[in-house]
Amino acid sequence: xxxxxxxxxxxxxxxxxxxxxxxxxxxxxxxxxxxxxxxxxxxxxxxxxxxxxxxxxxxxxxxxxxxxxxxxxxxxxxxxxxxxxxxxxxxxxxxxxxxxxxxxxxxxxxxxxxxxxxxxxxxxxxxxxxxxxxxxxxxxxxxxxxxxxxxxxxxxxxxxxxxxxxxxxxxxxxxxxxxxxxxxxxxxxxxxxxxxxxxxxxxxxxxxxxxxxxxxxxxxxxxxxxxxxxxxxxx
Amino acid sequence: xxxxxxxxxxxxxxxxxxxxxxxxxxxxxxxxxxxxxxxxxxxxxxxxxxxxxxxxxxxxxxxxxxxxxxxxxxxxxxxxxxxxxxxxxxxxxxxxxxxxxxxxxxxxxxxxxx
Numbered sequence: 001x002x003x004x005x006x007x008x009x010x011x012x013x014x015x016x017x018x019x020x021x022x023x024x025x026x027x028x029x030x031x032x033x034x035x036x037x038x039x040x041x042x043x044x045x046x047x048x049x050x051x052x053x054x055x056x057x058x059x060x061x062x063x064x065x066x067x068x069x070x071x072x073x074x075x076x077x078x079x080x081x082x083x084x085x086x087x088x089x090x091x092x093x094x095x096x097x098x099x100x101x102x103x104x105x106x107x108x109x110x111x112x113x114x115x116x117x118x119x120x121x122x123x124x125x126x127x128x129x130x131x132x133x134x135x136x137x138x139x140x141x142x143x144x145x146x147x148x149x150x151x152x153x154x155x156x157x158x159x160x161x162x163x164x165x166x167x168x169x170x171x172x173x174x175x176x177x178x179x180x181x182x183x184x185x186x187x188x189x190x191x192x193x194x195x196x197x198x199x200x201x202x203x204x205x206x207x208x209x210x211x212x213x214x215x216x217x218x219x220x221x222x223x224x225x226x227x228x229x230x231x232x233x234x235x
Numbered sequence: 236x237x238x239x240x241x242x243x244x245x246x247x248x249x250x251x252x253x254x255x256x257x258x259x260x261x262x263x264x265x266x267x268x269x270x271x272x273x274x275x276x277x278x279x280x281x282x283x284x285x286x287x288x289x290x291x292x293x294x295x296x297x298x299x300x301x302x303x304x305x306x307x308x309x310x311x312x313x314x315x316x317x318x319x320x321x322x323x324x325x326x327x328x329x330x331x332x333x334x335x336x337x338x339x340x341x342x343x344x345x346x347x348x349x
Contacts, residue, residue, distance in 0.1 A: 020331060021329060021330040021331050022330075023331075024330065024331050024334050025330055028334075038241075038246065039243070042243075042246050042247065042250060045247075045250050046250050046253075049250050049251060049253070049254030050250065050253045050254045050257055051254070051257070052257055054289075054290065054293070055253070055257065057293075058293055059249070059253060061293075063241055063246070063249075066241070069241075069245050069248065069249050072249050072253070073249055073252045073253050073256065076253035076256065076257065077253070077256045077257065077260065078285075078289060079289050079293075080256075080257045080260050080261075081260065081282060081285045081289075082282060082285045082286050083257065083260040083261045084260050084263050084264065084278075084282060085279065085282040085283070085285075086261070087260065087261055087262065087263045087264040087265050088263075088264035088279070089264075090265065091264040091265045091267075091268035092268060094265050094268070095268050099266070102262065102265050102266055103262060103266075105265070106258065106261040106262035106265045106266070107258055107261065107262075109261040109265075162342075163338075163341055163342070163345070166297075166313065166316070166337065166338065166341050167334055167337075167338060168297070169293070169294050169297035169298060169313075169317070170317075170320050170333055170334050170337040170338065171330060171333075171334065172290050172293045172294040172297075173290075173294055173317065173320050173321055173324055173333060173337070174320075174324045174328075174329070174330040174333035174334065175286070175290055175330070176286070176287065176290035176291055176294060176324075177321065177324035177325050177328065177333075178324075178328045179286040179287045179290060180287050184283075184284070185283070185284060185286075185287040186287070188284040188287040188288040188291070189287040189288065189290070189291040190291070191288070192287065192288035192289065192291040192292040192295075193291035193292060193294065193295030194295070195292065196291070196292035196293075196295050196296050197295060197296060197299060197300075197305070200296055200300065207292075207296075208289075208292050208293065211288070211291075211292035212285070212288050212289045212292050213288075214288075215284065215287070215288025215289070215291060215292060216281055216284040216285060216288045218284075218288075219283070219284030219287065219288060220280055220281060220284065223280070
């Protein structure tokens with residue numbers, strides 16, 4: 001039967017294979033940070049405080065290019081805007097928890113924790129919301145922190161000829177491909193990418209934020225013009 | 236390379252602001268639920284396109300710029316390696332497999348062009 005402990009364990013079992021993919025991603029984040037000269041303490045702090053891989057990599061890159069601090073922060077927030085959507089969609093399941101629990105579970109909210117938990121919540125109403133979610137989200141958090149530390153330690157010793165910095169765009173690519181689920185999201189990706197090229201020379205490195213906004217607008221226009229083709233929840 | 240213009244305090248502030256802001260995004264509707272009925276439909280429509288637009292904007296310049304200029308030729312090894320990685324990402328939807336394929340392709344091409 002469903003108990004807090006068994007629900008927690010069920011979450012751990014489902015997330016275990018995904019942790020394998022988190023390890024290289026976290027190591028890249030740690031290695032990339034020390035690669036652009038961010039001190040080890042701050043490289044690890046980024047993972048603990050921000051805890052959102054793609055946005056950390058974007059921030060690291062901008063820090064490396066010497067972008068203004070405000071632009072770095074704005075970029076982190078734009079990259080993480082999708083969490084508002086997760087928050088809205090998972091909120092009903094956490095509605096009866098205390099404010100403290102809500103805060104803790106919100107801190108742990110990631111793409112994977114959201115997608116896995118929501119699937120289970122919708123299929124099995126009996127599941128303990130907080131314990132199943134913790135079983136998924138906490139191992140992700142722990143693995144991310146450990147992988148970042150390893151990346152920080154190893155990253156400083158990798159020779160430049162290995163082009164390890166190329167791992168960063170590869171991670172973006174690996175996350176982008178599954179995010180393109182229909183023609184409208186494809187349009188958002190195409191226009192966002194093209195605008196990023198065109199806007200590359202803009203001052204203060206605001207090219208990324210500009211490209212994101214134009215890409216999102218293109219997706220909405222494409223959706224109105226073409227329809228989505230298929231109905232699919234964003235995962 | 237050094238984190239040139241970033242002194243320690245500014246970098247800490249950036250990390251803190253990015254973290255607090257990200258937490259606010261994550262907590263937004265979890266905290267407000269019950270007080271606010273639902274995400275406004277227009278906002279929800281826009282949010283659907285955030286991952287694709289943002290990730291593409293992060294990725295594409297990394298592939299097409301080399302040595303400070305546009306490099307849309309086969310002599311740019313990152314283009315080919317990116318194409319290989321995209322194919323693998325499409326087939327597997329796996330970060331590790333994509334990383335291995337892309338890094339492997341980059342090493343092969345740079346070695347071949349040597």
